[in-house]
Amino acid sequence: MELFDNHKKLFTTAAAFFIGLTTLVAIIPAVQTDKINQPLPGAVKLSPDAQKGKAIYVANGCIACHTQQVRNLDMDKVWGKRPSVAADYALDKRPDVWHNTATLMGSERTGPDLTNIGNRQPSKDWNLVHLFNPRAVVKESVMPAYPWLFIYKEQPAKTDIVVNVPAEFMEGKTGKYVATKKAMYLLAYLQSLKQTDLPDGTTAPDFLYKQAAAKTDAAGGGAKVDGAALYTANCQSCHQASGEGLPGAFPPLKGSSVVTGDNLELYVGIIMNGYTGREKEGFGPMPNVGTTANLSPEEVTAIINHERSSWGNSAPEVKVDDVKRFMDAAKLSAGQ
Template sequence: MEFFDNHKKLFFTAAAFFIGLTLLVAVIPAWQTDRINQPLPGATKLSPAARKGKAIYVANGCIACHTQQVRNLDMDKTWGSRPSVAADYALDRRPDIWHNTATLMGSERTGPDLTNIGNRQPSKDWNLVHLFNPRAVVKESVMPAYPWLFIYRDKPKKTDIVVNVPAAFMDGKPGKYVATKKAMYLLAYLQSLKQVELPDGTVSPAFLYKRAAIKAEEASGGATTDGAALYTANCQSCHQANGEGLPGAFPPLKGSSVVTGDNLELYVGIIMNGYTGREKEGFGPMPNIGTTAGLTPEEVTAIINHERTSWGNSASEVKVEDVKTFMDAAKLSAGQ
């Protein structure tokens, strides 16, 4: 058995088997999968700023607490309009030859899933305050703060991106915190995370194990959706559970003339198209949360009625048909 006594033949034979099996079992299947796995038609590549932000996201270990995968379980409806599919990750590529692909799907949700965070929380001001100190906007948050992404200035420059940090978190300092380039890169990445709609005719995977729908007592006009739950999901992060907002960052809804007033057209327009009318008071622009969240007239009515009757507000409730009329007008004014 001369073959077994020849170490060269043994080595090269073993190497050939190893290389061959690697090609058959790993390399070729991976190449074929990569070739046929195409992104959804509406998917767009990350901008240069968002790519840099993704690298910062990876470097800071955000994947340890956040997932980017909507499972086909009913409880995951909070994070996206549909379960994730393979095509959602088709644009993930190696950043360079030295680094592996970072899909960032994650395996643990100490914090919320971020698959659709660009739509769920599009506010630049909220995201920057949240990065500076999560407890400033979510009192119970266990997320670490990232103050090194910001610089304190006694007098910000005109070109600085000022962060509306609540007064309680300024430690008595008279100046302002401004966002660094790294903070803006990370913000660009977070705002880019938006779930893409499936092509027409494509059946969306079903959410399984549906829970019983939670309904509030029927409100006037036929709105039966739970306004308190909708407020918690869409509004509370900025305006807070007590409706008092955050001084220096987000305005209060408690006692607000818009909330308790009779100008329903303005009220609905703010929810659907956002608002910039209080920037001179130090409040950042409100995003068009009603549009990005795809709220229905019934849901907007429920939110409005919740806000008009909570925290000491005692305004009369509004009707779905009136809200729908102003929602249609708001869409026209926004050119939708």
Template sequence: MELFDNHKKLFTTAFLFFAGLTILVAIMPAISNQQNNAPLPDAKPLSEDAVKGKAIFVANGCVACHTQQVRNVDMDKMWGERPGMAADYADNHRTDIWRNTATLMGTERTGPDLTNIGSRQPSKDWNLVHLYNPRIVVKESIMPSYEWLFSIKETPAKTDVVVNVPEAYLNGATGKVVASKDALYLIAYLQSLKQTKLSDSSATPGFLYKRTVEKAPANGSPAGPDGKAIFTANCQSCHQANGEGLKGAFPPLKGSPVVLGDNLELYVDIVMNGYDARADYGVMPPVGTNMNFTEEEVAALINYERNSWGNNGQPVTSQEVKKIMDFVKLKASK
């Protein structure tokens, strides 16, 4: 055949065949996916700092240990309020003209899933301390420390972000630990990772293989939230399992005048809206608001903290907490 004898026709035909297949098999399906899977209405695009932080996340291989996908099984409930869907990844853009975008869904959970880490752990101070040396806040952590993203200065500048690292972890160095721009970019990316809420008109996908619901106690009283579980999931990473916090970083709850005091309004306000201790400790984020705590959950958390680590505080009821929560919300709206 002339086609096989003429190299120009042969290679032209092969190229056109390959180009046609590429359009049919790769390009057209990709365009269709982009059209059918638009970002969720309330999804927020990454800020400029978060985009830079994502590049640092990729460069340091963080995806090798951390996933960003909530599977539709009940055991993944701790990572997000709902299973992940295609729309969660629809707003990813190309890294540049030569490189495709990275969805960073991951395949292994050596560390926790990060889909909703911006809501689970929104504290900038905690994230910086954890990045400098994870064992400061989680003694059992096997995550490597990223000390090269920080420097130690005897006299930090006013614009420097100082990290409250306990002296025992400075390895004999003197001065203050200062976060680099790369560290701040990476934290900006982590804090941006928040699962977008679905609109009221959208049906929320359910989790499969649900665990059995705990039965009420034999005395007939209804089963309430587990204060210890709430503390472990939301507070322990900063205040530690022993309630002693970290000197210079996070305040202790053991023997705390706020925990044991009579000012319940202040206590509930801190749980729901956070607290800025200024120079003494890092800023506490609004944990209760971020996690949509109910009055029952807040009461259970307070009662656990007031009766742990040697504390002996007065118990509170959900009714007392509800009145204060309503008042706090009303005060915040004015």
């Protein structure tokens, strides 16, 4: 056949088939999928700083250990209010013609999922210390440190973002570490990761294979919510396993007048709606942990009773009914 004897015709025909098949199999379906899967109405585009932070996230291979997808499994409830849907990724676009889209959904969870980390852990202080050395806030962490994102200065300028590094991680240095622009860009990206609410009237997918949230109480034969486990999952990264917090960043719960006091309404309100009342003392704002994690009255009660009876604290137990009453009041005050 002349086609096989003429290399120009052969390569032209092969190229036409390749371009045609690529258009039919890849390009047209991709365009149609892009039209169908629009961003959720409340979705917010990344700011310029967050875009730069995303590039740093990609460059440092953070996807190797962190996912950004909440599966429809009950065990994933700690990572988001609902399972992820296709529309959550609709704003992920190609950064330029030479690079593919980086959705960063991931497949490994050596570290926790980051889908909703902007709500779960919005603290600037915590994130910067964590990036400087993860062991400073999570003793058991296997995440690598990123000290090159920070600069050591004997006398920081007034405009510098000082990182509250604990003394044991300063290696005897008397100055301060300050965040570079790259560190702040990465912080902006992490703080932007917030799960968007579905439109009113839209039913969220169910979490499947529900696990029992209680542990057997051998002494009473009943069930008891594990306050220690809930504290570890929701509070320990800031307030530490010792309850002593981190100086200059997170206040201690050990000996705290709020924890051991009688003002349960204030206590529950802090857990559900967050707190900014100690910023003048140098402590960062506390996020609304209870609301973000969708904690039940039984779970909030278990956390409170754990904190009131640990680290030398010896306050009386609180009752679920009282906690529920104040949780309802906290929701009203927050306009929920």
